[in-house]
Amino acid sequence: MTTTAAPPVNPARTPALGRLPHGTGFWLVALTFSTELAFCAVPTPLYAIYQQRDGFPTIVLTVVFAAYAVGVMLSLYLAGHTSDWLGRRRVIIGSLLANLSAAVLFIVWNDVAGLITARFVSGLGIGILTATATAHLSELGAAANHAKGRVALVVAFANLGGIGLGPLIGGLIATWATRPLVVPFVAFAVLLVAEGILVAFVPETVERREKRPAYRPQRIAVPAAGRGAFWAAGTAAFGAFAVFGTFMGLSSTFLVGLLGLRSHLLAGLAPFVVFMAAALGQIVTARLATHRQIRLSIALAALGLAGIGGAAVAASLPLFLIGGGIAGAGIGVLFRAALGTVTAVVDGERRGEALAGIFLIAYAGMTIPPLLTAAALSVWPTVAVLVGLVTLAAVLVAISGSRMLRR
16 A cells, blocks of 8 residues: 655654664564554454354354454545654554554454454554555665665565464464463564554654644545556456455365364464465566566466365365465465556556555455355355355456456
């Protein structure tokens, strides 16, 4: 997520008295970014425990997950751009406080209503974090004379890698902890508090304005000149996040329904594989031209989704994980190519608005398809639903990718 233009940082500027060096601040913000995104994903393997304990249907489980995406979309729209005039550090601390509140809610109010509320609050925190942390890392990296390639690599791993680590950490804790619905949230609460204290000493990279501009929500616009490319990229983003959201919200459901496996560790491993492959795919293909990225992403996504469909029919765990990894790599590259497509066809003054629209479309993809998938699971067999899902996803990727290639 990008933000509107902010007053430039002076790379040669020394940090204010009592502040950390820019290089140290860079790594601390990267760690904080990764921690918060891991926190937002740590409940993934725990959903099965909540469901078994309370006996609610899969559609309710998906509503709990979708509450997060709704919180992100609302926060992106209302406050995703406010760090341009409030300052990066202040907004990051605000996101830490939001996720700390969510951690407390998970601990003290863990029925269905509490889960929905905690996920929504966590989404609010992530919505204001994503754009702010990305901009702050870019500015701190410039001030510390880091190469742009290194900054991009760190952002990719902090973002997708952090989301991937969350389910794995949750699965490991759920496997060996005696109180799996408490321990992960206590651990993350401690981390969030410690990082909040440290972030307070990170250098600010936005000059405070004497007079704040009048508040308005983030403008979202579809550029007239590049409307076709915008909607092609939006469709690709919708499809990419639909796959991500389904793995995040329903991985344990598929493992139980397809393979009869109730392992919390496997429920965390599946999304870990998908998101880490997406991060690696983005990094490995960073130097390829956009049209080559798109062609490769279509091929990888189609191959991986076919593997997932084959795993459903053959009831094969290795094929399910391998297919998820290949599909994740393709989807990660496709999403990055979608952002690149929009950036290329929109002038600088409207770029933030256009990218805001892309991210809102993407998070709609993380909300609507998993809900429909959960509803379908109540009517049709798991194998039929998964095969139908990956078929639709493959068609969506192929169509949107082909349309981007023609722009």
